[in-house]
Amino acid sequence: MKILKKDFKVKEYVCTEGSWGNTPRESRTMEYHVGWNKEDESGWFEIYDEESGGEDYYGEGCLEFDGNELCGYDGVMSLSDEVIKCIVEWGGIDNL
Numbered sequence: 001m002k003i004l005k006k007d008f009k010v011k012e013y014v015c016t017e018g019s020w021g022n023t024p025r026e027s028r029t030m031e032y033h034v035g036w037n038k039e040d041e042s043g044w045f046e047i048y049d050e051e052s053g054g055e056d057y058y059g060e061g062c063l064e065f066d067g068n069e070l071c072g073y074d075g076v077m078s079l080s081d082e083v084i085k086c087i088v089e090w091g092g093i094d095n096l
Contacts, residue, residue: 002038004090007031009050010082014057017077028057034086041065045075045083069093 010032013025029050036043043063048054061075063083070087073079073096084094 003035004038005033005035006086007033008082014049016057030057030082032080032082032086034083036063036065036087036090036092038065038068041067043087045080047080047083063087065092069095071095 008031010030012028012030014028014030015025016023031048031050033046034043035045041064043065044061045063046060047058049057059076059080061073063070064072064074068091070084070092079096084096088094
């Protein structure tokens with residue numbers, strides 16, 4: 001089974017957004033855990049802020065592939081550029 005995984009941290013400006021608006025942006029160290037099971041064309045991601053252990057900022061979801069093409073995701077409103085970078089580094093194609 002071919003499973004690719006990557007764990008890393010990135011300092012980013014983040015906020016919480018909703019239909020009500022958004023909170024002010026603030027600098028946080030975000031922890032990323034990204035994986036891709038090429039055999040069953042599925043993947044996953046988990047993102048959270050290091051400072052609160054995910055109490056303030058947290059997101060997770062699934063990735064859907066057709067071969068090497070990223071064709072869908074679920075769990076968050078907008079897929080992080082950092083997750084997309086992982087997929088591209090592993091030979092994936094982002095057509096979202």
